[in-house]
Amino acid sequence: MTIDWAALGSVFGVSLAVTVGLVVLFTLGIAGLSRRERAAAQGGSAALAAAGAYVCFAACAAAVAYGIHLIVAKG
């Protein structure tokens, strides 16, 4: 009986890295939007925070697109 430890290990590593990466990106994006919201409430603007937020969200969207690609490309 051969257990494919390499495959298991890579599944573990990839899952952990991708999850953490995505959550971090997404949370940063949300933090950026919150900051803009706060700034707007005080009459200011936080263009940099907002731009950073959209970059983060774009990266997340790219990850989702890649996920869909993986699902579709299996066939």
Place this chain on the structure above:
Amino acid sequence: MESFSLILAIVVVTALAFDFTNGFHDTANAMATTISTGALRPKVAVALSAALNLVGAFLSVEVANTISKGLVDESGIRPEVIFAALVGAILWNLLTWLVGLPSSSSHALMGGLIGATVASAGFGAVHGDALVTKVLLPAVAAPVVAGVAALAGTRLSYVLGRRADGKAAEKGYRVGQIASAGLVSLAHGTNDAQKTMGVITLALVAGGAVAPDSDPPTWVILSAGLAIALGTYLGGWRIIRTMGKGLTDLAPQQGFAAQTSAATAILASSHLGFSLSTTHVVSGSVMGAGLGRKGGVVRWSTATRMLVAWALTLPAAALVGAGAEWLTGLGDWGTALVAVFLVASSAGIWLVSRRQVVDHTNVNEVEQPAGVVTTAIAAVTPPPTVSAASAAPADAEAGDPPVTFPAQATAPPAAATTEPTAPPAAAV
């Protein structure tokens, strides 16, 4: 499709019935966290999941082509064997649904297949190695992998998102959850609808209706996709409640982290060739997300009952499958008897479920229905000692700012890690 015998028709119908139970059994995997955190209204969530399941069913046929090969010898398998296997799988799915426990539909199907094959052709026809490497090991690995990822994700999201609040954050987490839940649904459609396609195709090959090594016919793809979508839409509300509310209390950030880790683990595993059960992955990620929040607590009593159900899935389905196969071996009346038994017990389980209805209106209420079977399982399962201790502070601390009782806040998870009946935590 010339020689379409009666038994073959029965097998196809039973397989579609299994697909249907698979759908409503696994709605929870994709949508439980989305529903419990309020990101989507229950009905909308199941409709979205059903649509994506249907789409997923048409995306590829690779899983369908591999399901039959590997675990049991195809040669000499008769349609009756597949029928018996499906009976075992359906009954186990319905029973676990009745008690509201998420369990792997794939394991039920494999268990049924193994039991029926052993009863039909002896132990030699089952590949023991494949059983360990494809079923048992992934079942242990899945919740650990997804749980650790969700735990780390939740921790980080709370650290980084300290100052994320207000409307923008609320909306953001909602969108994020919907996106990741959608991915899980899509992946589920490609995997699970295809399992049924694989089984039907296997039966058609076994019955001589299609040539060996052929792809599933279009009508098989279509009907299997529709069956799983319909099941998903009806929603296994009992299991959704357990997964979304029973295991732990989830805030939107946690729901997002859980669903993201689940989607990632499912995709990574199926892409890297180490297939993990969706159910196990999602359960693990929900528990991980529960532990990731300060003061967050997993209800280990519920988790333990779930683990017992996982451990029982394969043998229970195998036992029913073997019994059914033995009966069908007695002749046509035996097959008829099994069919009657299947219909009667399904109806019985449904009737019992009507005593305490769980649907989209009360899916987010916490208390568990204490049905006959729940009590029976509770009696078999020794309740872990920490559960009472950990459940109490959970309620007290939910929503508390992290300052007040640091010692108490971290105590329950720490105590829980020493609990021997908690493999995900113990293995970390």
